[in-house]
Amino acid sequence: MADMISQAEMREKYLRKGMLPTIFCNGCGHGSSLDYTFRAIEELGLDLDDIVFASGIGCSSRIPGYINADGLHTTHGRSLAFATGVKAANPDLNVVVFSGDGDATGIGGNHFIHAARRNIDMTVIILNNFIYGMTGGQVAPTSPKGTIATTAPYGNLEGAFDISELAKSLGAAYVARWPVFYPQQPIKSIKDAISTRGFSLVELMSPCPTAYGRRNKLGNIKNLWDWYENNSVLAEEYDKIMNYGTDEEKAATINKIKIGVFQHTEKVGFFEAYEEQIKNLMANDDKKWGGV
Amino acid sequence: MxxxxxxxxxxxxxxxxxxxxxxxxxxxxxxxxxxxxxxxxxxxxxxxxxxxxxxxxxxxxxxxxxxxxxxxxxxxxxxxxxxxxxxxxxxxxxxxxxxxxxxxxxxxxxxxxxxxxxxxxxxxxxxxxxxxxxxxxxxxxxxxxxxxxxxxxxxxxxxxxxxxxxxxxxxxxxxxxxxxxxxxxxxxxxxxxxxxxxxxxMELFERIEATVDKDKFIPYSESQTNPGSKVPDFPTFGSGYRSYVTGLTHNDMGFPATDKQPDHERLINRLVSKITDDREKLTDVEEIELEDAEVVFVTYGASARPAESAVRMARAKGIKAGMLRLKLVWPFPEKAIYDLSKKVNKIIVPEMSLGQMVHPIREFAAKDCEVIVAPKVGGVMHLPVELLEYLEEGA
Amino acid sequence: MIEILDDWCKGCEICVNRCPVQALEISEIMNKKGVRVPRLKAVNKCYQCRLCEQLCPDFAITVTKEEKEEGEEKECKLIIGGVCAD
The missing domain is CATH 3.40.50.970 (Thiamin diphosphate (ThDP)-binding fold, Pyr/PP domains)
Incomplete structure (x- = not known):
């Protein structure tokens, strides 16, 4: 850890000049997620010239603007469809998408489902804060039941999306979820996600003190960050308690958010398969024509 | 690859x-x-x-x-x-x-x-x-x-x-x-x-890619390699220009300038005028029997086909009919329509709708030239004889 | 040592709150936004774990090793639950 890149070095190497400080509110976890992404890229030894960062609309989607790399800040929810095209036309590029929970599973739910199903070779980092932050705190598809939001003033009655569970069921190659207050696990997951072939998802639970915490009486920034710590549990631990724990332990655990790496497989990504198909088709034609 | x-x-x-x-x-x-x-x-x-x-x-x-x-x-x-x-x-x-x-x-x-x-x-x-x-x-x-x-x-x-x-x-x-x-x-x-x-x-035009020094590159302004062009050079992803692309109002460097009135005005005016400056150069029309025409069709797409037949039929009957076919409809060929409207008495616009292009045509036609639509809806084309009637009425 | 880029600090105090050895405190120094920025306590047990630096959402913290005489360098050998348990 001692030779880890410092924030002073990151400011020079990774941040776009003149764009900081970020627009993120005080106590927001999105900036930490950006820090972890830089550390993952640094540890992988990737060149920013070879990475395209795409995003949709929302707080999380402002992130590519802070990175000194090619950035595609697109329309609401559509970033994965844009990113599919970016990768299609140049599969050598590493494509990393930043999205929010509303962006990825509300308006962009269909694109999310299909990018994962197609196993498009890209890394998606979803910053889940349970709320539409940028527009002022409207209820999101990920808002837990009972959430108070400007558009759910009497308490949210809808069930919430479990983004990681959804990606897992779609066969995504890599799926992990972490709260942002642990640096090492997200850094490792982002590294693994970028290195894994096919569709990779890292869901980072990012506190939103302004639009979510405040309205839901989760206290100040410290208390909100602590809430995530107290209300999440390692998936392995969760399973152990549910199988072997006492009734009290079970009751204390059942409503917690499971965190950890949920899926990590090795399978051929869409564009790898596509390239193979192109090669075969061209070889067929060449045989038929005796060369072009 | x-x-x-x-x-x-x-x-x-x-x-x-x-x-x-x-x-x-x-x-x-x-x-x-x-x-x-x-x-x-x-x-x-x-x-x-x-x-x-x-x-x-x-x-x-x-x-x-x-x-x-x-x-x-x-x-x-x-x-x-x-x-x-x-x-x-x-x-x-x-x-x-x-x-x-x-x-x-x-x-x-x-x-x-x-x-x-x-x-x-x-x-x-x-x-x-x-x-x-x-x-x-x-x-x-x-x-x-x-x-x-x-x-x-x-x-x-x-x-x-x-x-x-x-x-x-x-x-x-x-x-x-x-x-x-x-x-x-x-x-x-x-x-x-x-x-x-x-x-x-074939003549193919390839986009002009950015080639200037990376630290001198201005992604959203006039071209730096093609002086005078309002179309900026293209910084392809992966080419090292590290450009930021956003649908938000952006300044010349591509960064959000959503609350900056001058930035928005400059951007929008360039986006529009890079095309409208070339409006006449882009105008692409086909003229049929226009030399002495008094009543004409302004057409486009499939409806130009029965319209042309109707013009031939009308000419055979001695009606001074003609036709202007718009091959490029946008940016709208304002001058071509105005010039035509100065020469003819009536413009008829056959459309497979209740009338869409008739509106810009009317907007840019001279005031004393009548402009009407010949609508056909329901998914069938105009018959030449139907369009001939419009010419006969207009003659 | 901890270097803080004062003007980027928004005052979230995450660094102060999550430091495993409570080595940081809010200072009297005010940045141009009127935020009181954190600093190391005069007496502290900082062992350069760099958690504050990694967590800082605003790229404002850099932890540097203090120049110490050889053999004196203090490192935490045992961390339990993010807390130094030496």
Whole structure:
């Protein structure tokens, strides 16, 4: 850890000049997620010239603007469809998408489902804060039941999306979820996600003190960050308690958010398969024509 | 790898020089000949054959075809692919085009070259899927929110479906703007003879890529390699320019300037005037019997075909009829319409709708020239005899 | 040592709150936004774990090793639950 890149070095190497400080509110976890992404890229030894960062609309989607790399800040929810095209036309590029929970599973739910199903070779980092932050705190598809939001003033009655569970069921190659207050696990997951072939998802639970915490009486920034710590549990631990724990332990655990790496497989990504198909088709034609 | 498409291979895939094919397929041929490297599409009648042709031929040429989850995604994917440095295209019809409006606006704002083939039908809503019409003439110009200009071409024959698709690519690369090929279901599903150009018979325009020093590059201002051009040089993703592309109002460097009035004004004026400055250069019309004409059709697309027959019939009867066919409908050929309206007494606009292009035609015609629409709705074409009546009345 | 880029600090106090050895405190120094920025306590047990630096959402913290005489360098050998348990 001692030779880890410092924030002073990151400011020079990774941040776009003149764009900081970020627009993120005080106590927001999105900036930490950006820090972890830089550390993952640094540890992988990737060149920013070879990475395209795409995003949709929302707080999380402002992130590519802070990175000194090619950035595609697109329309609401559509970033994965844009990113599919970016990768299609140049599969050598590493494509990393930043999205929010509303962006990825509300308006962009269909694109999310299909990018994962197609196993498009890209890394998606979803910053889940349970709320539409940028527009002022409207209820999101990920808002837990009972959430108070400007558009759910009497308490949210809808069930919430479990983004990681959804990606897992779609066969995504890599799926992990972490709260942002642990640096090492997200850094490792982002590294693994970028290195894994096919569709990779890292869901980072990012506190939103302004639009979510405040309205839901989760206290100040410290208390909100602590809430995530107290209300999440390692998936392995969760399973152990549910199988072997006492009734009290079970009751204390059942409503917690499971965190950890949920899926990590090795399978051929869409564009790898596509390239193979192109090669075969061209070889067929060449045989038929005796060369072009 | 980044796919390089070999035009010789593409030409071989297409086969015989002369073929009898449908308009949709000619659009696919045109795209391939222009060098499309990525096609993202979604099935819709009467445009599906374009995607089917692409699915069959594009991978053989080394390009990528993906059937996306909807038209919103199709439009998004072709924009993304364009930024990775290839020519890109999608095809759709009315309802799909409505869905594409969101990212069509994004392509305009981000100056992304791409081509949308719209084999039109009618609405509102799902309307008549299997019947052709001309329902998106104005949506192309005004469908997305905000101030913008459009570039759109209207083929009347299957040969033009092919040729104008190539032209659409050239214009989109030149102006860094999405170009809409406004075919209609009639032409799209019509089968005719086409002559397929060989590699040395085509003129292709390739986008001007950024070449200046990376620290001197200004991504959203006038060209730095082509002085005087309002079209900025293209910083392909992965080329090291590290450009930021956003649909938000941005300054010359591409960074959000959403609350800066001067930045917005400068940006929007450049986005529009980079096209309208060339309005007359772009104007592309076909004149039929206009020398002494007193009553004329201004037409486009499939409806130009019965209109031309009606003009011939009228001439045989001694009526001084003529026709001006708009091959490029946007940017609107203001001067051509004004000049025509000064010479003739009456302009009749046959349209497969209750009337769309009649509105800009009326707007730019001289006040003393009467402009009326000859509407035909329900998914059938005008008969020449029906249009002849308009000429007889107008004479 | 901890270097803080004062003007980027928004005052979230995450660094102060999550430091495993409570080595940081809010200072009297005010940045141009009127935020009181954190600093190391005069007496502290900082062992350069760099958690504050990694968590800082605003790229404002850099932890540097203090110049110490050889053999004197203090490192936490045992961390339990993010807390130094030496």
């Amino acid at each position: 980044r796919y390089e498409l070999d035009p010789v291979r593409v030409r071989k895939i297409l086969g015989n020089k002369k073929q009898f094919i449908m308009g949709d397929m000619a659009i696919a041929y045109g795209g391939l000949l222009a060098g499309v490297g990525f096609f993202g599409g979604y099935p819709i009648t009467p445009a599906s054959e374009v995607a089917e042709g692409m699915a069959r031929m594009l991978p053989r040429a080394g390009g990528t075809f993906i059937q996306m989850e909807d038209e919103i995604a199709s439009m998004a994917a072709i924009i993304g692919a364009a930024w990775s440095g290839t020519k890109t295209m999608t095809a759709t019809s009315g309802p799909g085009f409505s869905l594409m409006m969101e990212n069509y606006g994004y392509a305009i704002m981000t100056e992304t070259p791409c081509v949308i083939a719209n084999v039109q039908r009618t609405g509102p809503s799902t309307g008549q899927p299997t019947q052709g019409a001309q329902g998106d003439m104005l949506q192309t110009r005004w469908g997305s929110h905000g101030d913008m200009m459009a570039i759109a071409l209207c083929p009347s024959t299957v040969q033009e479906c092919l040729d104008m698709t190539i032209e659409s690519f050239n214009l989109s690369e030149k102006y860094r703007h999405p170009v809409v090929l406004l075919a209609d279901g009639e032409v799209g599903h019509l089968r005719e003879k086409v002559v397929i150009p060989d590699v040395d018979e």
